[in-house]
Amino acid sequence: MKLLVIEDERSLLESIIQYFRQEKFLCETASSYHEGIRKVEDFLYDCIILDLNLPGGSGLQLLKYLRQNKKSEGVIIISARDSLDDRIAGLDLGADDYLTKPFHLSELNARVKALIRRKYSEGTSLLELGALKVDLLSRNVLVENQQIALSKIEYDLLLFLMTNKNRVVSRLAIAEHIHDGPSEQLPSTDFVYSHIKNLKRKLKEKGCNEMIQSVYGLGYKLSS
Amino acid sequence: MSKSLQQKNTRYLLIWLPLVLLIGTILFIVLMSMHARHMQEQQLELKQENIWNAFMAKPETIAWHITGEYDLVKGTPFSNNWLNKPRDTTIYYADKMERVAFGLLTERHLFNGQSYQLTTYISSKEIRHMIIKAIIAEVFIFVLILGAIVIINRKSSGLLWRPFYDTMKKVKAYDIIQNQALQLKEQTGIFEFNQLNQEITSLIQNVNQAYRNQRQFVENASHELQTPLAIIRSKLDLLINSPDLTAETADLLADITDATERLSQMNRNLLLLTKIDNNQFPERTRINVSDVMEKLLAYYQEYYDGDLPVINKSVQPGIYLMANASLIEILINNLVTNSIVHNIPNGHVDIRLTHNELIIENTGHSITGDPEQLFERFKKGREQSQTTGLGLSLVKQICHSYQFDLQYSYAEAIHRVRVVFANL
Numbered sequence: 247m248k249l250l251v252i253e254d255e256r257s258l259l260e261s262i263i264q265y266f267r268q269e270k271f272l273c274e275t276a277s278s279y280h281e282g283i284r285k286v287e288d289f290l291y292d293c294i295i296l297d298l299n300l301p302g303g304s305g306l307q308l309l310k311y312l313r314q315n316k317k318s319e320g321v322i323i324i325s326a327r328d329s330l331d332d333r334i335a336g337l338d339l340g341a342d343d344y345l346t347k348p349f350h351l352s353e354l355n356a357r358v359k360a361l362i363r364r365k366y367s368e369g370t371s372l373l374e375l376g377a378l379k380v381d382l383l384s385r386n387v388l389v390e391n392q393q394i395a396l397s398k399i400e401y402d403l404l405l406f407l408m409t410n411k412n413r414v415v416s417r418l419a420i421a422e423h424i425h426d427g428p429s430e431q432l433p434s435t436d437f438v439y440s441h442i443k444n445l446k447r448k449l450k451e452k453g454c455n456e457m458i459q460s461v462y463g464l465g466y467k468l469s470s
Numbered sequence: 471m472s473k474s475l476q477q478k479n480t481r482y483l484l485i486w487l488p489l490v491l492l493i494g495t496i497l498f499i500v501l502m503s504m505h506a507r508h509m510q511e512q513q514l515e516l517k518q519e520n521i522w523n524a525f526m527a528k529p530e531t532i533a534w535h536i537t538g539e540y541d542l543v544k545g546t547p548f549s550n551n552w553l554n555k556p557r558d559t560t561i562y563y564a565d566k567m568e569r570v571a572f573g574l575l576t577e578r579h580l581f582n583g584q585s586y587q588l589t590t591y592i593s594s595k596e597i598r599h600m601i602i603k604a605i606i607a608e609v610f611i612f613v614l615i616l617g618a619i620v621i622i623n624r625k626s627s628g629l630l631w632r633p634f635y636d637t638m639k640k641v642k643a644y645d646i647i648q649n650q651a652l653q654l655k656e657q658t659g660i661f662e663f664n665q666l667n668q669e670i671t672s673l674i675q676n677v678n679q680a681y682r683n684q685r686q687f688v689e690n691a692s693h694e695l696q697t698p699l700a701i702i703r704s705k706l707d708l709l710i711n712s713p714d715l716t717a718e719t720a721d722l723l724a725d726i727t728d729a730t731e732r733l734s735q736m737n738r739n740l741l742l743l744t745k746i747d748n749n750q751f752p753e754r755t756r757i758n759v760s761d762v763m764e765k766l767l768a769y770y771q772e773y774y775d776g777d778l779p780v781i782n783k784s785v786q787p788g789i790y791l792m793a794n795a796s797l798i799e800i801l802i803n804n805l806v807t808n809s810i811v812h813n814i815p816n817g818h819v820d821i822r823l824t825h826n827e828l829i830i831e832n833t834g835h836s837i838t839g840d841p842e843q844l845f846e847r848f849k850k851g852r853e854q855s856q857t858t859g860l861g862l863s864l865v866k867q868i869c870h871s872y873q874f875d876l877q878y879s880y881a882e883a884i885h886r887v888r889v890v891f892a893n894l
Contacts, residue, residue, distance in 0.1 A: 255697055261704030268711075326696035328741070329750065330796075348700035348734050351707040399772065414710045418731055425773070437773045462720030464710045464727070 247362065248272045248289070252282040252305065253297040253324070262295065265351040266358070268413075279303030286312060291319050292366065293358050296341070298325040298332075306339055313340040320361040324349065350419035356409045373408050376470030378454060380408060389452040399424055400445045403438075407458065407468035416465040442466055479627055483620050491612045498608055499601070506597045507573075511556050514575035517590035522579055525588075529581070537561065538572065541589040548587055552576055558594070570595050633658035637667055644674065646681055647747060647870065685747050692741040699734045706730065739860035742800070743847070746867045751794040759789045762802055763823055770806070779810060779832070780818040789825055791891060793872055801868045804861045805830050805887055812885070828889045837885075841878055 249271045253259040256277065263273040274289065276282040279302035286294070286308070294312075298305035309321060321343075323336045328346040336344050342365070343357050363371070363382070371382040379388040385401060387394045396404065402424045407415060420442075421435040446458050459467045473481070521540050525532050534542050538561055553576055560569045571594040579586045637654055644652050652674040654667040706727055709715075715723075745751065763785050770778060791798060809819045809832035817833035837844060845866035847859065869876040875890035 255701065257701045258697070258704055261701065261708055264708060265704070324700075326693050326700075328738075329745070347696045348703040351704050416707065416710060416727065418727065419707070436777060440777070461710065462715065462717055462724070464720055464724055 247293070248274070248291045249293050249295065249358070250274045250276065250282075250285055250289075250291045250319075251295045252276045252285075252300065252308070253295070254278060254300050255297070261351065262354065265355065269355060277301075279305075279308055282308050283311060286317065286319075292362055293320045293322065295322050295324060295354070295358070298323060298327065298336070306335060309336070309339045309341055320365045322354070322357055322361060324354070350416065350422065352406070352410045352413065352415045352419045353423055356406055356423065359409045373405070375408055375411050375468065376454070376457070378408070378449075378457065378470075380405060389449070389454050392452055394448050394452055396445070396448065399441055400448070403441055403445055404468075407466065410468075412467065412469045414461045414465045414467045417463075420466065475631060476624055476627060480620055480624060483623060487616050487619060491616060495605070495608060495612065499605055502601050502604060506601055507556075510573045510592050510594065510597060511575070513592045514556055514573060514590050517592065518575060518577050518588055521590065522588055525586075526581060538570070538591050538593065540591065543587050544584060546578065546585055546587060548576055553578055553587075559591075561591070571598070630660070633660060633663040634666070637663070637670065641670060646677065648749075651675070651678065685744050688740060689744040689748070692737050692744065695733075695737050699730065699737065702726075702730050703734070736860060739864060743860065743864060743867055746797065746864070746871060749871075751797050754792050754794055757791050757793055757795050757798050759791050759798060759802070759828075760785050760787045760823060762799055763821070766799075766802060766806055767821070770810070774810075779813045779816075781821065782818060783821040783823075785821065785823045786825065789823055791872075797868045797871075801865055801889075802828075804865050805889075808861055808865075809834075809885070809887075826891050828891075829886065831884050831886045833883055834885050836880060836883070841880060844878060845876065 247270070249263075249266055251259055251262050251266075251273060253262065253275075254277045259275055259277060263275060266273050274285055274291070276285045277300075279300045282296075282300065296305045296309065300308070305323060305325070309323075312319065312321065321341045323341045323344045324347060325332060325336070325344070326347045333344045342361050345354060345357060373380040373382065377390050380386075381388070382405075387396055387401065387404060403420060406420060406423050417435050417438045420438045424438075424441075442458060442460075449455075449457055457468055457470065459469070461467055517540065521532075521542070525542065532542075556573050556575045559572050559574055561572055562569050572591045573594050574589050574591050576587055576589040579588055633655065636658075640652060640654060644650075652671060654671050656664065656667065658664055658667065706723065709723060710720075763783075767781060767783060767785075770781075805828075806819075806821070809821075809830050812834045813819065813832050814834055819833075820829075820831040822829045845862045847863045866876060868874075869889060873892040875888075875892070877888040877890075879886045879888075
């Protein structure tokens with residue numbers, strides 16, 4: 247999978263590519279509008295992560311250019327601007343997703359993976375990890391062909407962990423991911439703990455012991 | 471104690487004008503009496519002359535004495551001290567049973583080598599009566615003048631000060647948060663008020679500008695903070711994945727993560743506050759508040775299964791408000807979240823929503839400090855480090871922008887927040 251990250255903040259850019267390289271992505275970077283245009287001209291990518299404030303031009307202009315030239319790469323906008331208008335402007339110009347800074351890399355990863363799944367591999371809607379299978383279309387979770395009944399929250403939680411498999415996902419990233427209500431103020435992230443506990447129990451009942459590990463209370467890691 | 475301009479003016483007039491009028495009256499009485507006396511003397515003199523002339527013309531025919539008119543005697547029975555000086559006396563009229571005041575004047579005359587003394591009388595009664603009548607008329611006129619002055623003064627000062635009251639009304643209605651220009655009349659017809667309006671207008675312009683700049687600054691600062699925060703977050707995400715993570719560094723990381731999180735939440739809330747300030751949520755729709763409340767409560771029950779205080783709700787269905795959906799969600803969410811976060815173990819939350827008000831009560835520790843300040847930015851009821859201190863100021867700001875009345879009280883370990891909706 248080829249990924250282009252267009253972001254002028256070098257430090258953030260490095261974090262992103264480091265994370266995605268570990269996910270076995272081929273990463274290209276651009277840190278200005280013109281460099282971005284050049285890279286887009288020369289290569290084909292599966293996904294472009296695009297910052298809106300760039301030296302030399304805005305990310306929205308770049309997006310417009312991309313769509314006018316019939317390039318159909320998936321685009322995820324990352325921006326410090328979080329108003330509805332900015333969001334609508336981005337999505338109207340053909341962005342596939344919009345993520346507000348500051349974000350969690352695990353969230354960005356989940357968005358990129360979801361985008362790639364939507365765009366390129368309609369046929370394969372099955373995620374696998376060891377004995378665990380998740381059918382994304384029917385939203386069924388199977389362990390060796392035995393179905394596990396999960397609540398919506400537990401399903402979202404499992405899917406998020408699977409997208410970020412073998413990595414530690416912070417509790418806050420999980421809280422923000424599965425929290426789809428009014429997002430301004432979470433009373434606490436304690437609820438993650440109880441849902442993880444339930445999920446662990448249900449997996450254990452079907453024989454998937456110890457797939458979810460807690461890492462020093464910082465977060466959780468799903469591995470086979 | 472301060473009184474209104476008109477009251478003060480009237481009071482002033484009513485204290486001083488009567489005093490002036492009283493002095494005037496006294497002066498009038500004195501002058502009147504002096505003139506009356508003078509007039510009486512003249513009349514006495516005139517009578518002396520007339521009677522003496524009549525006597526000299528026909529000395530034998532004239533009467534020696536007429537009561538209340540004159541007295542003519544031969545010789546000099548009166549001492550010289552009494553002569554040529556008007557004096558006062560009274561004469562008793564038996565038929566009327568009345569003593570009447572008279573002025574009298576005695577002069578010495580010589581006729582054919584014989585000296586005579588003539589005393590003339592002029593009644594003081596009529597003069598006195600006239601003086602009293604004049605004084606009554608004068609007092610009546612003065613009272614009339616006093617009333618007229620007060621009324622005219624009130625009327626004219628009302629007219630005079632009208633531009634001032636207009637200006638005051640507008641300044642009173644002025645709201646810096648709306649940040650509108652203040653439209654004051656440039657021409658009021660009175661120079662001083664023109665100047666006042668001019669000064670106020672330019673003052674408000676400056677204040678508006680400063681306020682705009684400050685808001686812009688906060689917004690820019692918040693925006694600029696997002697990027698470093700994004701960097702810190704991404705580095706933290708990488709760090710917790712590092713293979714040689716120890717329990718010790720994990721502890722440090724947990725603290726850094728918490729602090730960063732608070733920082734970014736604070737920043738988000740600050741941005742939101744500025745946006746509400748800047749009126750960036752103009753679109754209004756008809757919102758079913760009951761639905762918003764029910765969804766939120768269902769959401770809490772689902773996510774925080776078991777960890778929540780007991781929530782007793784009485785939500786009337788079908789309550790609608792014309793407002794911005796996001797803002798109403800934030801308002802309700804922040805209030806409910808607040809009642810949950812600042813609760814005590816085994817506490818409870820009571821929520822009541824009716825067509826004109828929302829009341830949220832929760833058990834909790836008493837707050838330290840002024841409850842009025844609870845809704846100010848960065849003010850916390852207690853020293854609790856997990857919160858941003860902005861949640862309630864968002865509530866206040868939203869209530870302010872929709873003119874909802876926001877009340878807070880604390881009694882018997884129950885915090886009570888009441889929002890009275892205005893635009894029903």
